[in-house]
Amino acid sequence: MKTNTATTPATDLSIVDDILTTIRESHSFCLSGHQNPDGDVIGSELAMASLIRRMNPKSKVDIMNAGPVPKSVSFLPGADNIRNVTRVEGKYDVVMVFECSGADRMGGIIDFSSQVVKVVNIDHHLHNPNFGHINFVEPTTSSTAELIFKIAERSGLPIQKNEAICMYTGVVTDTGWFRYGNTNVQTLEIAAKLLAAGVPVAELSERVYLSKSETALRLLAWVLSNMTLHFEKRVALLHIPERIFKELGAHPDDLEEVVNQGLQVETVVASAFLKEKGDVVKVSLRSKGDWDINRVARAFGGGGHKNASGCSIQNSLEGAKADILRELQTLFPG
């Protein structure tokens, strides 16, 4: 077994200080993440909103996303106040953007040039173009929640239990509960500090992971029975036709984690999950170890990380399967 070579990122504290100064000196904040936010976006937004309210009690802090809070993290303290919008109204001193490669990744809900004075860009993805006035971007950090932790710690305020729960949720959902290669020394050091701040680990894992609907399990059963293996069983191809999705009465939340199931097969190094919706197929990609699945996603204009990426393909389900297999084949030259 290989040793964990994941590096501990060195943080530029002058950026963190710029963010803290911005929090102290501004009056209105809009916090937002990528379209269809995940556990890391929601946890980061909630922890950051709480921190801003403590540092700057008179300020107005709104959280708005293009998409609902996933059911698995809807219990987080403050999640009821997160708004699912198609458009942000009015103007803000600051917009804090989590996990986005640009304004369009937020679903186009806000116009930076006319509605915002200052853009703070916080992300841990590769290829972030540093579109903000302040850019706190660390691709070697496991999760945005860890970046929020660094800001909170540097503020000098003791971390509150509600904030710790939100940040911990961001870290564990992005690291697969510390199983993925993005887990590094810093991740576990931060996790330890969050535990010290009162995170109830067992209760939290039950709420996040053991709270699926019956439909989600029936959908998973369908997907796994129809799984195909390719390239000497190194690739698992999973799919769900729109017709089956509707027949089962499934909800988009029911698809969470489905793509990871393909990786359970011993020989499989890359798993693709295709979801048909209208004339577009959404593709989730996962890989093991050094297999770079991000390259495959980028071939279709998508993005993400080396081991977890996604893209959309304008094609029929069968057409998209052929497209994605053709690109996956490039992982295995010769």
Ligand SMILES: [Mn+2]
């Ligand atoms: Mn993340």
